[in-house]
Amino acid sequence: MAVPLFFEFAVREWIAASFQSQDSDSLIQGFRQMLKGISDGELLLDGSFQICGSAPCLQRLLSSREDFAGRSFRELIVDDEAKELFDHFLAPAASDGEDPETTVQLESTAAPRCLRVPLRDCAGRAISVDVFHVSLQPCLYGESTTCHLLALKEDVRSVEPPEVDPAQNALPSSLLASRRAPTAHSAASSESCVECHDELAEMTLLVNASTELLDIEEVHLRYVRRTDDSKVQMGMPTLKRFARPLDWAGIDAVLRRYARKVRKARARGEEEVEPAKQVLPSMTLRIPGESRKHLCSRCVEISPLPRQHAGEDVFLYINLFGFEGPTPPPRRLPSLSSLDEDASLCTPAPVTLGQELHADEQKRHKRRLRTERCKASS
Incomplete structure (x- = not known):
């Protein structure tokens, strides 16, 4: 009677543990997948700081094709001083004196710790990487020690640009042969370029040696035509x-x-x-x-x-x-008094009633004067 009950209890516990293990694996896998999106990669280390599983992020950061599975992460650090700092960085989680479960609970309420670690790539250069650390509960994947989950973030400001070989940027001889000669404008902009006038035969300068800058007071140029081609820049001046x-x-x-x-x-x-x-x-x-x-x-x-x-x-x-021209008069802003009003553009003011009566009286007065002059003459 007791055996079937015990067997049923054991099966139930095994099934519950199996589901819990699957849930834990699913959560860890999803968490590691999320780290790939917000950082340059993630690593899982065992209690001996050896890399568990593949590490494609290290292959990308260190420009290497090596499979880092099972390799100690400390071997990738550049110098002994950085390795000692890394050991102190993981020491609280790896210590045996404290309860691992208590350490995990304390870390779950705080932000993950961070340390900048220099790693050596395949070419021997130092790559600065920010390492974020979270310790996991023991007995993960059958391990009796505490495992460590690391998130890696590369410091792009510390990456030196690769050296460029000058021979790689050299133009092929075919392109150099097909290049056109520089124009006169580009030649004039270059300080080391010397212009050559084919048809300039002689230049005579009359220099005043009494002045500080040796003023050139007269210039005489003698040209000799060598070709009938019309060269605009270096040909015979016309x-x-x-x-x-x-x-x-x-x-x-x-x-x-x-x-x-x-x-x-x-x-x-x-x-x-x-x-x-x-x-x-x-x-x-x-x-x-x-x-x-x-x-x-x-x-x-x-x-x-x-x-x-x-x-x-x-x-x-x-x-x-007579090249010296007269000094142009200074421009003055026109004032209101200098502006003439065009009478043709003005609209005549309307005639009021009083003005009409006054005009009628003047007309009657003029007719009366003409009538009186006619009577007097007759």
């Missing part, structure tokens, strides 16, 4: 390039007309052209190197260059001066 497009037709016509006079006069054997110099109106030219800025000369004179033979080309001197 007057058309520096003249404004709308002014070029007038400038070209005046200079060619004057050149024809010089040529005809030299063909007739005359010494000089009458007049020898011709005064032109003001001329506006583009500043060299500045496509949007212009220089205005108020006085322009042209004169011929003396020639040895009549068959030589005609050269003209163009003397420009």
Whole structure:
């Protein structure tokens, strides 16, 4: 009679323990899954600080393919001082003097403890990791000692960027050969770049050595045409390039007309052209190197260059001066007294009744005066 009752009681207890074990495993599995979402990984250590199960988080943090199952976590710490701190960090939960159940109950009411631990990766670099610790009840998975659940959070500020090999970023020779030459704008922005003018043959500077900065008072440039190609930047300077497009037709016509006079006069054997110099109106030219800025000369004179033979080309001197412009008057805000009112835009005021009566009296008075003048004359 007693045997069946005892057997039924034992089966009931075994079934209840089995359900409790399944509930505990489910809670631990769900808790560890949650830690993966709020941290960089989680680890389960036994009483000897050895890793239980696989540790994919360590493989990711330490950039290693090693299977850390069964390996001591202390071996991954960088130096002895950090290992000693880690032992003191887990000492309250691993001590045998206190009741493990009491320790777990005390930790359940407080926040998990944290310690920054330097771990060594596969390349020998130190990776700083914040370790959060929670001790578990004994007899977990048949263990008689206290197990430890660790949550790992990497300190991204302590990670040094990997060294870059300069040879890896070098461009292939095919791309280097296909690169275009730098433009004049990019060349001008570089301090170490030197511009070369193909057709500039000579430059003469008149320098005043009596001044502190050695003022350049006169500049003489001599060009020699080497090609007929129209090079905008480094080619032969032309007057058309520096003249404004709308002014070029007038400038070209005046200079060619004057050149024809010089040529005809030299063909007739005359010494000089009458007049020898011709005064032109003001001329506006583009500043060299500045496509949007212009220089205005108020006085322009042209004169011929003396020639040895009549068959030589005609050269003209163009003397420009009077670049200093008048000082513009300061702008003044218009005052109310300077504003004139346009009478045509004003709406006439309406005529009142008194004004109409006064106008009728003036008309009657004028008719009476005309009547009296007629009577007197008759």
